[in-house]
Amino acid sequence: MIEQRAVTTEPGTQRALLSVRDLKVAFPSEAGRVDAVRGVSFDLHRGKTLGIVGESGSGKSVTSMAVMGLLPEYASVTGEILLDGKNLLDLDDRRMSKVRGQQIGMIFQDPLSSLTPIFSIGAQIVESLQIHQDISSAAAWKRAVELLDLVGIPNPDRRAKGFPHEFSGGMRQRAVIAMAIANDPDLIIADEPTTALDVTVQAQILEVLKTAQRETGAAVIMITHDLGVVAGSADDVMVMYAGRPVEHAGVDELFAQPRMPYTIGLMGAIPRLDDRDRDALTPVPGTPPLLVDLPDACPFAARCPAVEDACRAAEPPLLTIGGAGTGAAHSAACRRAEEIEDGAIAGKPIFPVPAAREDRVADVPREERPKVLELSGVTKTFPLTKGGLLKRKVGTVFAVNGIDLDIREGETLGLVGESGCGKTTTLLEIMGLKPPEQGSIAVCGQDTAGLKRKQDIRAVRRDMQMVFQDPMGALDPRMTVFDILAEPLRAAGERDKKVLGTKVAELMELVGLDPEHRDRFPSAFSGGQRQRIGIARALSTKPRLLVLDEPVSALDVSVQAGVINLLNDLKAELGLSYLFVAHDLSVVCHISDRVAVMYLGRIVEIGDTDAVFDNPRHPYTQALLSAIPLPDPVAERTRERVLLAGDLPSPTDETPGCRFVSRCPLHTTLSDPQKERCRGVTPLLTDRGDPDHRDACHFAGTTTSVDN
Amino acid sequence: MPGAGTAPEEAPEIAEVLEPGATGGKRLSPTKLYVRRFARNRPALGGMILFVLLVLFSLFGRYLTHWNYEEADFTALSVAPGVGGHILGTNSAGNDVYAQLVHGLGRSLIIAVAVSLMTTAIAGLFGTTAAYFGGKVERAMLGFVHFLLILPSFLIIALVGTHYRGEWKILVVVLTLFGWMLTARVIWSLATSLREREYVMAARFMGVGAFRTIVRHLVPNIGSLLIVTFTLGVASTVQSETALSFIGFGVKQPDVSLGSMLADGQNTLSTAPWLFYMPAALVVLLTVAMALIGDGLRDALDPTSQSGGRA
Numbered sequence A: 001m002i003e004q005r006a007v008t009t010e011p012g013t014q015r016a017l018l019s020v021r022d023l024k025v026a027f028p029s030e031a032g033r034v035d036a037v038r039g040v041s042f043d044l045h046r047g048k049t050l051g052i053v054g055e056s057g058s059g060k061s062v063t064s065m066a067v068m069g070l071l072p073e074y075a076s077v078t079g080e081i082l083l084d085g086k087n088l089l090d091l092d093d094r095r096m097s098k099v100r101g102q103q104i105g106m107i108f109q110d111p112l113s114s115l116t117p118i119f120s121i122g123a124q125i126v127e128s129l130q131i132h133q134d135i136s137s138a139a140a141w142k143r144a145v146e147l148l149d150l151v152g153i154p155n156p157d158r159r160a161k162g163f164p165h166e167f168s169g170g171m172r173q174r175a176v177i178a179m180a181i182a183n184d185p186d187l188i189i190a191d192e193p194t195t196a197l198d199v200t201v202q203a204q205i206l207e208v209l210k211t212a213q214r215e216t217g218a219a220v221i222m223i224t225h226d227l228g229v230v231a232g233s234a235d236d237v238m239v240m241y242a243g244r245p246v247e248h249a250g251v252d253e254l255f256a257q258p259r260m261p262y263t264i265g266l267m268g269a270i271p272r273l274d275d276r277d278r279d280a281l282t283p284v285p286g287t288p289p290l291l292v293d294l295p296d297a298c299p300f301a302a303r304c305p306a307v308e309d310a311c312r313a314a315e316p317p318l319l320t321i322g323g324a325g326t327g328a329a330h331s332a333a334c335r336r337a338e339e340i341e342d343g344a345i346a347g348k349p350i351f352p353v354p355a356a357r358e359d360r361v362a363d364v365p366r367e368e369r370p371k372v373l374e375l376s377g378v379t380k381t382f383p384l385t386k387g388g389l390l391k392r393k394v395g396t397v398f399a400v401n402g403i404d405l406d407i408r409e410g411e412t413l414g415l416v417g418e419s420g421c422g423k424t425t426t427l428l429e430i431m432g433l434k435p436p437e438q439g440s441i442a443v444c445g446q447d448t449a450g451l452k453r454k455q456d457i458r459a460v461r462r463d464m465q466m467v468f469q470d471p472m473g474a475l476d477p478r479m480t481v482f483d484i485l486a487e488p489l490r491a492a493g494e495r496d497k498k499v500l501g502t503k504v505a506e507l508m509e510l511v512g513l514d515p516e517h518r519d520r521f522p523s524a525f526s527g528g529q530r531q532r533i534g535i536a537r538a539l540s541t542k543p544r545l546l547v548l549d550e551p552v553s554a555l556d557v558s559v560q561a562g563v564i565n566l567l568n569d570l571k572a573e574l575g576l577s578y579l580f581v582a583h584d585l586s587v588v589c590h591i592s593d594r595v596a597v598m599y600l601g602r603i604v605e606i607g608d609t610d611a612v613f614d615n616p617r618h619p620y621t622q623a624l625l626s627a628i629p630l631p632d633p634v635a636e637r638t639r640e641r642v643l644l645a646g647d648l649p650s651p652t653d654e655t656p657g658c659r660f661v662s663r664c665p666l667h668t669t670l671s672d673p674q675k676e677r678c679r680g681v682t683p684l685l686t687d688r689g690d691p692d693h694r695d696a697c698h699f700a701g702t703t704t705s706v707d708n
Numbered sequence B: 001m002p003g004a005g006t007a008p009e010e011a012p013e014i015a016e017v018l019e020p021g022a023t024g025g026k027r028l029s030p031t032k033l034y035v036r037r038f039a040r041n042r043p044a045l046g047g048m049i050l051f052v053l054l055v056l057f058s059l060f061g062r063y064l065t066h067w068n069y070e071e072a073d074f075t076a077l078s079v080a081p082g083v084g085g086h087i088l089g090t091n092s093a094g095n096d097v098y099a100q101l102v103h104g105l106g107r108s109l110i111i112a113v114a115v116s117l118m119t120t121a122i123a124g125l126f127g128t129t130a131a132y133f134g135g136k137v138e139r140a141m142l143g144f145v146h147f148l149l150i151l152p153s154f155l156i157i158a159l160v161g162t163h164y165r166g167e168w169k170i171l172v173v174v175l176t177l178f179g180w181m182l183t184a185r186v187i188w189s190l191a192t193s194l195r196e197r198e199y200v201m202a203a204r205f206m207g208v209g210a211f212r213t214i215v216r217h218l219v220p221n222i223g224s225l226l227i228v229t230f231t232l233g234v235a236s237t238v239q240s241e242t243a244l245s246f247i248g249f250g251v252k253q254p255d256v257s258l259g260s261m262l263a264d265g266q267n268t269l270s271t272a273p274w275l276f277y278m279p280a281a282l283v284v285l286l287t288v289a290m291a292l293i294g295d296g297l298r299d300a301l302d303p304t305s306q307s308g309g310r311a
Helices: A060-068 A093-102 A121-132 A137-150 A169-180 A199-216 A227-233 A251-256 A261-269 A423-432 A454-463 A481-491 A497-510 A515-519 A527-539 A557-574 A585-591 A609-614 A619-627 A633-638 A672-680 B004-018 B030-040 B042-064 B097-133 B135-150 B153-163 B168-177 B181-195 B198-205 B210-221 B223-246 B258-267 B274-301
Strands: A018-027 A034-044 A049-053 A076-083 A104-107 A187-191 A219-224 A236-241 A244-250 A371-386 A392-408 A412-416 A438-443 A464-467 A545-549 A577-582 A594-599 A602-608
Touching (some): A034 A236, A049 A060, A060 A187, A060 A219, A093 A104, A104 A169, A121 A137, A121 A169, A137 A169, A187 A199, A199 A219, A199 A227, A199 A619, A219 A227, A227 A633, A244 A251, A244 A261, A261 A557, A371 A423, A392 A412, A392 A423, A392 A438, A392 A577, A392 A602, A412 A423, A423 A438, A423 A464, A423 A545, A464 A527, A481 A497, A481 A515, A481 A527, A497 A515, A527 A557, A577 A585, A594 A609, A602 A619, B030 B042, B097 B135, B097 B168, B097 B181, B097 B210, B097 B274, B135 B181, B153 B168, B153 B223, B168 B223, B181 B210, B181 B223, B223 B274, B258 B274
Parallel strands (some): A049 A236, A104 A187, A412 A594
Antiparallel strands (some): A018 A034, A018 A076, A371 A392, A371 A438, A594 A602
16 A cells, blocks of 8 residues: 555645746737736645636636646746746756656546556556656556555456446546556646536545545645535635636635635525525626736626726735635735625625516416426337347347326426436437337327327427537537527528517527627627527427426536526526426526436436425435535535445346445345345335325335435 | 738737627628638638639630631641740641630539539538438448449449540539549548537427438538538549540540640640640649638638638
8 A cells, every 4th residue: 555644734834835926827829818827826735635716717727737737838837836846837848747747646527538548547557657666567567456446446456457448437537546646646636527427426536536635645736616526625725717816715714704706706606405595596797808918907897796996997916814714814806805794795795696586387286287298107228239240139228217207387397317327318208209119208298109290290399499408519600690599480480581580689688698699600609698599599489398408517607507597587487397407416406396316217216306305215316415515615524425336337137126226325224135125126106105205215214314 | 721821810800709789780691701701811812813713714715816726727737835826836736725725724614613513512412411311311322322432433434425425514424423422421421420419409309301400500510521522623523534535535626625635735745845734734723723712611611710710
């Protein structure tokens, strides 16, 4: 095992491990010089974790790339990056390569692309060991196996010979962490290490990172957009905006007393599991500025509700404002930082909560509202084939395995689950409007099995529209906004240019876009605006049901809040129903009336949002809920997590029994006959007294509910 | 080509981005926008002007001489340029080279542009259609392409060409019929990735018809490939026509094309070099013009293009 090092003592008593002073990075571009990082300074001590938070384009990744010396030649980098007293900016690439890997370990976002597909995992770790150390191949291999064991890969002996494609996403990220700590680095830089992973796996990886840090005594720079991840893992937090740190403080201090309006805005914009009573989120209006020729003014001034004339006169420096408690001194780059107390100036909140619209259909009881979508026993299988020329079927993948759900008018059903659980397949089955392999789908009372004629299908299509995940991919880059929005209308037979013009203008206003912009191409819009275009397109046929496939997961937090509010408003105004598919439970809990949790092609728990989130009954739901990082450092430290072991198994076999058995924390506590029952009998959705809240677990009643 | 040459032209584009009101209340059609972007690209504009000049030359060049391309001047066989009233001299049969060039350029232009346009159109539609439908339709269509690919097309073209004694319209048809398969195959492989795109799925879920989806979403998004194919197609058709004419299966006397002139001229390269270099120069000019236009069009139509900027 790796020799355990004592984590160093109090910061301040010793020289910082990493000390960055006035780091500036600029790139040339067609539009002019882009100042990506404009003066970043921080100190990082051994054994400590610095979280850098910011939206895309805030310069957080560029800062870390500068520390690693991985910026392209044409970038101009000035300032000082002292690692152990050595200025990294003075080193040439050859000497910098020695530092990278040996003193600095790196963990990137995408674990698939940071591993070479043609070498085994073990060989890749051995390579990184032998580059930096004079060590025999046999010893290096032994060390590689030890490292894999350390990061929690089962059977490391055997798995070290495996190739990256044989590993799941979480396992790959563990292997990447093993490589990063192979040479016992002083500094680990993790750039969005869990963004590409599922929540339950994210929780595991964050734990592994903590283990790695403990074993090596390294300092960690954790770059993320997720305030929850920061709250749980960082000691100090630096919030970046437009290439500059705008607030820097110890984690408790920052979350308890944010002083910069941007930080306050970010915190107000995240939907939170622990605060579900809020009616609307508080979006931060506008978009971050382009980092070209920035004027000498506060870059946040255009989006800040607390802006004063003086804010536009000069850019405020990052000033220390007291800052008691642990961690770094609290500093913020805001002229009015002293006035801000508890997210408010003189008692008035900086970001007022927008009023939620009155829900018209909410008064009618659920049972009396018509069903807009009904699925019963829907199954979708894919054949598993082998052989090149003559494909023979060797098995069946049950992507969706007997799903029952219904959505009534004016209701939002959130469908959650990890990747690979069959959410998207379910959506495609619904949108395909074909009779499923087994079971039936009915849209607005029309059974899809009865849809034979083209006109019938077209009529149903008008009632049900879809909003896609990727706001860029869902819009044809070669069509203007006008053409994009007019397309469904044209498909429905509308030809009159004047009518199209007015309808498009109406739609754009409805989703909060300026109708003047109808001649622009999608690339001229920001992510949030593009998603609004996607929503407008879906609304153009006046549907009754919108199917939303992860509509906000590709958006920044401050923008995401605006889109979620828009969806809520539209629902209230137009009486829409949503089928909202997401992996982010906090978003789902904010927008949904009802929730269905999916695991391996089956629904394991379904019910009213409050019922499911307050009293989760299925052990999987409990694990999901406890895996979500909360943007509250105190709650993060104290709460108990149900950590799931392993990854999602492949849904190939159709043997009876609960599919969650291999990862179930409850299963291990049961007696032998009870275990038999889990393995032998497929649990069905059953209600326990409450007909609206059903779960598929034999022994759900015996669990103790876990605080989320 | 995001080089130094385009950098100064970026400035007005930024202004367009920053001033949303600049377009006014009127709808600016994409076509207008493409034209504007194309005109901003100087080399492309140069190529366009060159191409227009070549077309004008082929149409009206004959009014600058009193000789007809079929007419033989037996008093001046194989004379150098400028002798006996022949601006660019004559060939060994006494035909005026200038008159032949004008006619040959026109003939080659028609053949090359027509063949290239048709092969590109067929290949584009065929490839995207196969990709859009997928499954059995795709397999059948690809099988057909593969079957055509293994046929000895050059031989068939030569045989058919001989049968019709160098009739250029037949040549166009035959060259088209056997020229589109490889492009179709490439376009198909590109379009298979497009069919998984969300906007194609969105169109499907909105109830947009198959043909409309193919024409509106798939074809425009492989537009840059189609344009490059078209441009290169013009150049390569001139070459195939030259090759056919050279071995005697292409355009035949008394009709002339640049290809047949090249074939004739190369026999007398040392004694009468003007017979080779004149048509060769025109072929080069034509190819360069097409390449420049293709480049400019690709940039103008590409929404993510650097030099095209944003609308």
